Amino acid sequence: MGSKTKKVPKASSKVNKEATHYHHGDLRQACLEGALKFIEQGEPNFSLRDLARKIGVSHQAPYHHFKSLGELLAGLAEAGYSEFANKLLEARSKAKGRALPAMGLAYTRFAYEKPHHYRLMFLDARVRIGEHAGLGAEAERSFSELLKGVEHDYKSQRLSRAQILSKAAAVWSFTHGLSCLLLDGRLDICGLKAPLSQKDFDGLSPV
Amino acid sequence: MGSKTKKVPKASSKVNKEATHYHHGDLRQACLEGALKFIEQGEPNFSLRDLARKIGVSHQAPYHHFKSLGELLAGLAEAGYSEFANKLLEARSKAKGRALPAMGLAYTRFAYEKPHHYRLMFLDARVRIGEHAGLGAEAERSFSELLKGVEHDYKSQRLSRAQILSKAAAVWSFTHGLSCLLLDGRLDICGLKAPLSQKDFDGLSPV
DNA sequence: AGCTAATCTTTACGTTGTCTAGATATGGCA
DNA sequence: TGCCATATCTAGACAACGTAAAGATTAGCT
Numbered sequence: 085m086g087s088k089t090k091k092v093p094k095a096s097s098k099v100n101k102e103a104t105h106y107h108h109g110d111l112r113q114a115c116l117e118g119a120l121k122f123i124e125q126g127e128p129n130f131s132l133r134d135l136a137r138k139i140g141v142s143h144q145a146p147y148h149h150f151k152s153l154g155e156l157l158a159g160l161a162e163a164g165y166s167e168f169a170n171k172l173l174e175a176r177s178k179a180k181g182r183a184l185p186a187m188g189l190a191y192t193r194f195a196y197e198k199p200h201h202y203r204l205m206f207l208d209a210r211v212r213i214g215e216h217a218g219l220g221a222e223a224e225r226s227f228s229e230l231l232k233g234v235e236h237d238y239k240s241q242r243l244s245r246a247q248i249l250s251k252a253a254a255v256w257s258f259t260h261g262l263s264c265l266l267l268d269g270r271l272d273i274c275g276l277k278a279p280l281s282q283k284d285f286d287g288l289s290p291v
Numbered sequence: 292m293g294s295k296t297k298k299v300p301k302a303s304s305k306v307n308k309e310a311t312h313y314h315h316g317d318l319r320q321a322c323l324e325g326a327l328k329f330i331e332q333g334e335p336n337f338s339l340r341d342l343a344r345k346i347g348v349s350h351q352a353p354y355h356h357f358k359s360l361g362e363l364l365a366g367l368a369e370a371g372y373s374e375f376a377n378k379l380l381e382a383r384s385k386a387k388g389r390a391l392p393a394m395g396l397a398y399t400r401f402a403y404e405k406p407h408h409y410r411l412m413f414l415d416a417r418v419r420i421g422e423h424a425g426l427g428a429e430a431e432r433s434f435s436e437l438l439k440g441v442e443h444d445y446k447s448q449r450l451s452r453a454q455i456l457s458k459a460a461a462v463w464s465f466t467h468g469l470s471c472l473l474l475d476g477r478l479d480i481c482g483l484k485a486p487l488s489q490k491d492f493d494g495l496s497p498v
Numbered sequence: 499a500g501c502t503a504a505t506c507t508t509t510a511c512g513t514t515g516t517c518t519a520g521a522t523a524t525g526g527c528a
Numbered sequence: 529t530g531c532c533a534t535a536t537c538t539a540g541a542c543a544a545c546g547t548a549a550a551g552a553t554t555a556g557c558t
Contacts, residue, residue: 131513131514131515132514132515132516133513133514133515143514143515144516144517147515147516152515152516153515
């Protein structure tokens with residue numbers, strides 16, 4: 085592309101973190117942002133070289149910040165989980181009565197609004213949860229939000245820990261399955277189409 | 292393997308279908324079987340050239356039977372759906388009382404026993420349902436089995452068509468989500484591990 | 499036998515991920 | 529200030545991939 089896009093080597097008047105460096109300013113961040121754009125615009129199979137071209141660096145540069153494509157994607161997934169957990173938290177804290185219906189709807193809404201990000205987080209085989217420190221942590225935070233919702237809605241029933249976990253597993257399974265099937269349009273046959281309303285969701289949800 | 296496995300170019304005393312041909316005997320079938328082996332042995336990202344090598348033909352030969360890798364995978368997924376539908380049918384017809392619990396368990400069992408096949412059928416982005424004639428048909432047959440299960444278990448309640456479809460969507464969502472999360476080990480945190488027993492499943496299932 | 503079409507091989511091209519080596523900039527230390 | 533180890537980035541090379549084009553081989557029919 086343009087050869088006049090000279091980067092700014094002077095981005096360091098006050099270095100505070102560990103980024104904002106050198107030639108590109110902050111290549112690591114640029115990689116994440118560029119990759120995010122690819123994903124959000126529906127091209128989750130972009131190559132590392134595509135990414136390097138888009139950013140305007142050599143095809144090898146990203147390797148100095150990410151061991152592999154998988155690690156880069158894991159970084160994106162982690163950010164996704166963070167936002168996801170916040171959405172769940174928000175739904176729970178705003179809910180008047182029961183929390184789970186609102187959280188379930190927020191769950192499917194997230195999947196609907198960021199389908200490619202959702203796929204990256206939950207379905208992409210290239211992203212191996214557990215192989216990346218922060219990723220697993222952020223994913224567990226999402227789950228713990230769900231758990232709080234269950235505890236809230238069932239607190240009068242004095243369930244055992246095992247019963248609460250079982251309920252959470254059921255809720256998670258249903259909502260995840262619903263989101264996946266909706267994303268793939270597989271529920272068209274049932275007359276269901278995203279985005280779901282609260283009424284739609286409550287009509288379906290067995291919990 | 293052995294180099295003495297000369298193919299049978301003479302397989303045509305009575306040609307009945309449209310296969311059993313030429314050099315290889317039946318290359319199309321050989322491709323499907325070879326690809327199936329790759330998938331079942333946990334290498335769903337095999338290349339077309341890998342496949343051609345394994346079969347012992349040129350890397351270009353498969354192209355005469357499949358327009359693309361996606362089409363080949365679609366063929367496998369279709370066979371998977373066929374077996375899947377049969378499993379659901381079997382569970383339904385063998386069930387003494389309610390059909391759905393048995394069918395749900397059979398569903399998760401299939402996913403557990405053929406994880407890579409299940410991923411291919413439901414999660415692999417390379418397989419676009421709807422772009423392949425037989426694939427969509429076989430997938431719908433699976434769903435119609437589920438539908439029959441719902442009709443059976445709720446027939447005393449005289450539900451409307453829409454209500455039945457809604458129930459089916461809920462059951463499908465839950466069971467699919469459960470299978471996915473189990474496959475990825477994401478329910479370990481809840482103390483759940485595949486393969487599930489009927490008791491496990493019934494304890495979870497909200498339907 | 500000879501023709502046509504299906505089947506398969508060979509060769510070639512552009513792209514990818516990754517390895518290696520070399521260039522350039524940075525920040526700390528003498 | 530000058531220098532150097534190190535972090536950062538570029539450049540070149542390699543094997544493997546998907547796919548296309550064209551040539552060879554075989555089957556089935558007349």
